[in-house]
Amino acid sequence: MIICTNTMDYPLRAQCQRVQKQMVVNGEKERVSLLFMKALVSRGSVDTVAQQMAVHPHYLESFLRTQHYILHMDGPLPLPHRHYIAIMAAAQHHCNYLVHLHSAQFLRVGGDPLWLQDLQAAPARLRLLDQINKVLAHKPWLTSCAHIQALLKSGEQCWSLAELVQAVVILAHCHSLCCFVFGSDADSNCSSFSKSPNGTSPKFCFIDSANGNTNVPPSLSSSPDLITHRRSLDSSSGMTCLKERIQKSQEECEKREVRLKTQVLQQADLEEEEEVICSTDSSRFITDPDFCYKEFAQRDDDHFEVFRVQDYSWEDHGFSLVNRLYSDIGHLLDDRFRSVATIPSLNTHDLRRAIWNYTHCVLGIRYDDYDYGEVNHLLARDKFYIKAVACFPDTTKTPGCRLSWTSLKPSEQIHVNLLIMEARLQAELLYSLRAITQYMIL
C-alpha cells in the first residue's frame, strides 16, 4: 500500500516521536505501547476495544494476533466476505461500534458498497449464513447438524467446510466481542471513531490511554467480602442446583423488570440522536429481530439436552477439529483461552472459574465437576450482570448495567468482561464444532 496523497496532513508525526521517547524501561508499558504502535501503523487505528484490553497486555497480544489472523491473514474466505460476516454477526447484537468498524474495513478491502445497504443486497451465499448467525448469537444450543447440512449441501451457493469453519470462527469472535464492547461500554464512547469516513481517526491518542491504564498496580487486593465466602466443598446433586436455578432466574426476572423501568429514562437521554441512526443501521443486517435469547433452563421442550463439557471439550475435541479445518486457528484460540485464564488479576481462582462456568451455564453448557452452588456464593448480585453481558449485549434492549462489585478496579472489571467474552466465544465454538462433528459422522 503506497500512501500518496497530495494533501496529507500528518497528525501522527508528533505521536510517533512521542512514542519513541516514551519507550522507557517499564516492560509492561513498553509492551503495550509496542503493540499499539504496531496496530497503529499497520491498521491506521487502535480501536477502543484494544485500548481497554491493554490493561492485560499478555491477553491483548493473543487477542490481536487471533483477530488479525481471522480477518486479514490466509484463509479460505475472501477479505470482504470476512468483514461482511463480521458485520452480520455484530448486527445481531446491535453493536453499532463493530458494525461501523467492519463496514469501514469492508469498504477498504474492496467490498461492494451496495452490500452495505441491507442483507438482501449481499450474495445469496452470505445470506445463507443468517440462520446459523442468528442461532449462535441468541440460542447457541439450537445449533444442529441440520444447519451445517443446509449450508454444505451441494448447489450453486454451497459452502465448503473450510470456508464454513472460518465463517463460524468469525461469527463467534464477533458475537463475543459484542459482549465485551457492551460490557466495557466501548460502544458509546467511540462515535467519533466510527463516523470517520475511512475508519481511521487521526485525532486518536493512544499514549494517554496506555499510560492511564497502566497506572493500575499489578498486584490487587481482592475485596474482603469475596474471600470471606467459603467455598462449599460438598458435591451437591442436581436437586439443590435446580432449586437455586429456579430461585435465581426468578430474582433475575424481577431485577430486570425493575431495572428496565428505572433506566428507560436514562437511556432516552443518553442515546438520543445516535441511537436513531444506529438502530436503523444495524437492523439492516438482521432478518428476524424477534429471535432473541431465552432462558436456557426455561426452554419449552426438553428436546435439547444439556451440553456436557466432559463429552465435548475444547481441549480434546474442538481444538483438533477446528485446527484441522482451518489451520493454526486452534493454536491461536487456545492461546487466547489460556491467556485469559492466566491474567494476574482477580486472583481468586474460584471467582474466575465461577464467572466462566456461569457464562457457560446460561448458554446451556454444564460441567459435571462443578458445584453450581458456588456461583450463588461468589457471584451473588452480579449474576445479572454476567448474564446481561453474555446473553443480551445489546444496548437497544438492555439498559447498560454495572458490576456491583464496587471495590473492583477498572482492570479487574475488564478482566471480568474478558472472561465472559472468552467463555462465550468458546461456548459458540463448542456448539458449532459439535454440530460439524455430527455432520461429519453422518
Next chain:
Amino acid sequence: MQCFLTERSTMEKMSRVTTALSSNSSSSGINGVTMFCHLDAPANAISVCRDATQVVVAGRNIFKIYSLEEEQFVEKLNLRVGRKPSLNFSCADVMWHQMEENLLATAATNGAVVTWNLSKPSRNKQDQLFTEHKRTVNKVCFHPTEVYMLLSGSQDGFMKCFDLRKKESVSTFSGQSESVRDVQFSMKDYFTFAASFENGNVQLWDIRRPDRYERMFTAHTGPVFCCDWHPDDRGWLATGGRDKMVKVWDMTTNRAKEIYCVQTIASVARVKWRPEKKFHLATCSMMVDHNIYVWDIRRPFIPFATFEEHKDVTTGIVWRHLREPDILLSGSKDSTLYQHMFKDATRPVDRANPEGLSFGLFGDLAFAAKESLISGDSSRKPYGGGDRRNPIFFFKKPDLTEQFAHVSSALSVFETDLESNRMDWFVKTAQLYLLSGKPFADLCDHNAKVAQDLKRPQVSTTWTMLRIMFSDPANLTMSGCSSFSMKDLAAERALERSKCENRLDNIHLDPTNSHITNVNEENEETEGSEGQAEYMFGDAELDDDDLYSMEHDNTTVEQEEYTLPSEGFQLRHVIVDHPSAPEHLQQDRADSPHVSGNEAEVTCLTPIESFSLISICQPLYSPQLTASFFCPIVTEMLTFYAEQGDVQMAVSVLIVLGERIRKEIDELTQEHWYMSYIDLLQRFELWNVSNEVIKLSTCSAITSLNQTSTTLHINCSNCKRPMNNRGWICDRCHQCASVCAVCHHVVKGLFVWCQGCSHGGHLEHIMNWLKGSAHCPAGCGHLCDCLVVRESPVFRPDLDRPILTWLGLELPRPDQFLARTGTTACPS
C-alpha cells in the same frame, strides 16, 4: 488357501504352548470371531478382566459388564442402578483389577473415584467413594501386582494414590503443571508410574516419594492424551498426543530418548502395546478418524493393520488377553462394542502403491516397481521369498500374518542424452519474442524472425501466416515489412532481385548448417519432418518456410480437387490460394503466369517469397475474407502446437492475437496452456518473461497469480535485523522503519532515497519537495537535486532494469513508474 489354514491351526497350537509355558492363566487358547453388540449409550472406556472372559463398558450413561462368548457378547450385569443415577455413575474411565477379579474402579466426570465390588450381594455394587479431586478424574489405574493400590489422575492437576483399605488417599502427587490426562504404573518397576499432562509433559514418579517427580520431559506439543508402558521391555514408554504423534521413549538412559515416532492423521486418544509383539501398538483417535490402527513402529508411514468397523470415534481399546495378540476389543461413541479378530483386519499395505517414479536433475528417470511387474522372466529371483504361496516360506517364518507384505522392488534408471533435450531454443525464444507493445503485424514479423534465426522454420512460417491472416490490408502495406506495393510491380521486381541476391549469398553460406539443424529439429517437429525433408532438395530453406508452413496449416482436402501441375512452384501456388474463396482463384490464376514467367527468369528458387506474398495478399483485399474466417484453423493450429509440447508457441500466439482468437478457445484450455508455459518459464528461471506472460494473459486465474505470495521481507534500517512481519516497527530498537523525510510517516510502498545523503521518503512527497527546493528534505544540507539533475540518464533503456539514483526499491515492472520517476529526475 488350504496351506494357509493348516498354518493357522499349527500357529494356534504353538501359541497355546507358549501361553501355557509362560503363564498359568486359565485362558489358554482363546477363540473368537469378529463380533459386536449395541450398547444403550456411547462408551467412554472399556476394560477386561484378568481371564479375558468379561468386559466392562463405561460411559456417561452406561456401566455394564458383558461376557465374551464364542460368537456374541452377553450382558451379564448392569452396574448403573437407581432411578436417577448420580454423576458418580458417569464414567470417564474404568479399570478392572488384574489380580482381583471382583474389583473395578471408575473415574467419574464429577471428580469422584469409585470402586466396585462385584462380590457384593446387593444390587448396588459400589464399594468405596473418594471425592478428593476437585475436577473431573481422567484416569484410574490399579497397580499391576498390588491388590489395594489405586492411582488416579485428574483435571485439577493432582494424582492421588489410594489404599483401598483406607477411607482416603495415602499420598497426593502434584504435577505442578496442568491437568493430568493419563497415569500408568510401570509393568516391571514396582514403584514407578508415568503421568502425562495437558501441557505436553510426561512425568515419572516414584510412588514412595510424593514430594517431587523423578523425571520430567516434554513429549508433545499440546496435550499428551495417553501413555502406555511396554509389557515386556521395561524401558519403553509410548505416548500419544493431540499433535497427532505417537512417540516411543527409551527411559533407561539418563535423558528420555525418543526412539520411534509414528505420525497419524488425527489426535491420538489411546495407545496400547500389542501383546507378544515387541514393535506393535494399537492407537485410536479422539476426533474425526474412527478407525483403530495397529502400527509396526519400525514402519511408521503405513499402518500395519486397520480396523474400520466403527462409525464414530473409538473411545476405548484393549487387547483381550495379555498373551493373546490377535483379539482386540473396542468401545465407541457410536454405542457399539466390538471384538476385532486380527485376521479380519484391513492391511493398508496391500493396497498401497509400491511403484515410484522420479525425474533427476538432468532428465534422468528413475522408476521403482514390484519385481514381478518388471521382470516377467524367471531369471530374476524375487527377494527373500516374498511370495506368500511359497510353501518353503512357511517353515522359515511361521507367523505369516505378522509380517508386512514384502515387496521387493526393482529400480531402473533411464538416462537421457543431454544433447537431445537441450532447450536452448526455448530459452532464447522466450527471451526474444515480443508479445506486446507494437502493432500486431510487427510483433508477428519480429517473432517470425526470431524463430527463423533459431532455425525453427515451421514456427517462423506460422507467425508470418498469422500476420497475413489477421492483418487488415491497410496495415499490411503500412507495416513496410515486405516493402511491397501492388501498384508498382516493376519496382517491386527490382527489389526482389536484390533480395534474391542477398538470399543467394545466405544460402551459399550455410547450406551445411541448415542441414544439421534440420536434422536436429526432426526430433521435436515430427509432423513437419516430412515436408521439411522434401524441401531439403530445394536447399533454400529460408524461403521455403512460408510455403512449407502453409501446406501444413491449410487443410489438404481441397488440394485434391485440382490436377496439380508437375512443376513444384505451381503446386505451392495452388495450395496457398486454396483457403481463400474460389472466385479469387480465377484472378489469381490470371496473375500466376505472369509471376511464374518472372520466376522462370531467375535461376534459383528465391523468388518464392515475393511470389507467395502476391498470391496471399490479393485475396486479402477482397472484402469477404474477414479475420474470423481463419479462426477455426488457427485454433486447430494452436491445439496442434500445444499437443506437440510446444506450449510456448500456443501461448505466444494466444497473447499476440489477443481478442482475435481468445473467444474461440475454451477458457480452461487457455488457462491450462498458460499454466504450463509459466511453469516452464519458471523452471528456466525466466522470471521476467513469466511475469510478462502472467500480466498479458486474459484469464483471471492467471493474472491473479501475481497477487499471491507478495510478501516482502525487510530488515530494520537501524539495527539491520529482520523486521517482524506485522507492523513497521522494529521489535528490537523500537524505531519506525524507513520514515519519510517529508511527512515523517512510515513509508509502506516505494521508498525513494538519495544516494548522496541517504535520506528519502514517499515518492510523491520527494517529488513535490524537489519542485520547491534543491536541498534534502531531512535538512542535512545535501543538494540532492543537483545529483539527480547531473545524472540525467537515469534509465538506460538497454538494461533490463533501470539504474535509479532515486530508487531504493525496484519493482518487477520498472517501465510502469518509469515515466513518473522520469519527471522526478529532471524537475527543473
